[in-house]
Amino acid sequence: MQELRDAGVMLRLIYEAMKKKGIDTDAIFTRLGVDENYVYTEQLRTPHSAQMYFWQAVEDVSGDPDVGLHLGQLLPAYKGQVLEYLFLSSPTFGEGLRRAQNYQRLLSDAANTDFFIEGDDACMVLDAASDDVRRLRHFNECFVLGLITFFRSITDGNFYPSRIEFEHERAEGQDHVREVLGCDVTFGAPQNRLYFPAKLLSHASPHAEPELLDLHERFASEQVARLEKKDIVGQVERIVAELLDSGEVTLDAVAERLGIKPRTLRTRLTEAETSFNQVLADFRYRLARQLLATTDESIDEIVYLTGFSEPSTFYRAFKRWSGMTPIEYRKTAQGKDAMVDAM
Numbered sequence: 001m002q003e004l005r006d007a008g009v010m011l012r013l014i015y016e017a018m019k020k021k022g023i024d025t026d027a028i029f030t031r032l033g034v035d036e037n038y039v040y041t042e043q044l045r046t047p048h049s050a051q052m053y054f055w056q057a058v059e060d061v062s063g064d065p066d067v068g069l070h071l072g073q074l075l076p077a078y079k080g081q082v083l084e085y086l087f088l089s090s091p092t093f094g095e096g097l098r099r100a101q102n103y104q105r106l107l108s109d110a111a112n113t114d115f116f117i118e119g120d121d122a123c124m125v126l127d128a129a130s131d132d133v134r135r136l137r138h139f140n141e142c143f144v145l146g147l148i149t150f151f152r153s154i155t156d157g158n159f160y161p162s163r164i165e166f167e168h169e170r171a172e173g174q175d176h177v178r179e180v181l182g183c184d185v186t187f188g189a190p191q192n193r194l195y196f197p198a199k200l201l202s203h204a205s206p207h208a209e210p211e212l213l214d215l216h217e218r219f220a221s222e223q224v225a226r227l228e229k230k231d232i233v234g235q236v237e238r239i240v241a242e243l244l245d246s247g248e249v250t251l252d253a254v255a256e257r258l259g260i261k262p263r264t265l266r267t268r269l270t271e272a273e274t275s276f277n278q279v280l281a282d283f284r285y286r287l288a289r290q291l292l293a294t295t296d297e298s299i300d301e302i303v304y305l306t307g308f309s310e311p312s313t314f315y316r317a318f319k320r321w322s323g324m325t326p327i328e329y330r331k332t333a334q335g336k337d338a339m340v341d342a343m
Helices: 008-021 025-031 036-040 048-062 067-074 082-089 093-101 134-154 174-181 198-202 210-229 231-246 251-258 262-271 276-294 299-305 311-322 326-334
Strands: 005-007 045-047 114-118 121-126 163-165 184-186 192-197
Touching: 005 008, 005 048, 008 025, 008 036, 008 045, 008 048, 008 067, 008 134, 025 036, 025 048, 025 326, 045 048, 048 067, 048 134, 067 134, 067 174, 082 093, 082 134, 082 210, 093 114, 093 134, 093 198, 121 134, 121 198, 134 174, 134 192, 174 184, 192 198, 210 231, 231 251, 231 262, 231 276, 231 299, 251 262, 262 276, 276 299, 276 311, 276 326, 299 311, 299 326, 311 326
Parallel strands: 163 184
Antiparallel strands: 005 045, 114 121, 121 192, 163 192
């Protein structure tokens, strides 16, 4: 199974919205075990599974039970990315939408949108790729508002939703959501769906240019190809997780589990601009942060769970990674009130 990841641009847009709203972003990122500069890491892609931990931290720090909805209102328009250029250089909004579907992985590995016409409406099905629908409420509402903002920006303000369906339930605040989204909203639906007038599909782009469209499609294809090369990293991480407690986490052991030669694995990791040692170190650091921030496991147990043979080796590595000792990190990450969830 490949770990699903989201493009860093999604996190950057939310970060900018949090700043506008005056949310203590430093407190949120401390809980998640990363520096705020992490948001602007080049070619950043974050684990999609971390969305629920991220949004729990944002809700805890902001104290806003509808923080996803409210941040969605403040999201800047998605700009300066190849998907935007595909829309703008396509002859119509509908043509841009169809082309962008081929490259949705550039936004998220978890993106699995479908598109069809139903009567006078067009419909986008938005698959959140999560088994825990309830805990992705903030993500769903924020993401839909981000889509609406983006679609308005590339249609000169002409786009508007006719109705929206969410998978998640809402015990209260339904009318507030409808007011913010400006259309009828259904909760507890089988799928997340965004409906809009089908006539908008024929909205002409004033920036349409066939030669530019070909260029943007080639560029998008190259970016997807680069992401596919990095799929090997997720495959290695999955096997590392399975092997950690065995003490046999070596390049040879991982290559054997993948059914390829060690030399081939080394080459593929080099093509993905990393190395086996780097992937192993990154995975151990991420796991150590999660265990320290979200559990009361003893340090000795965490040493074992992260695959280190000696506590002293773990302490030195963690200090090198984070600039803090494991105990200092745990106090900072959990704060005065121990966190329930963290990245």
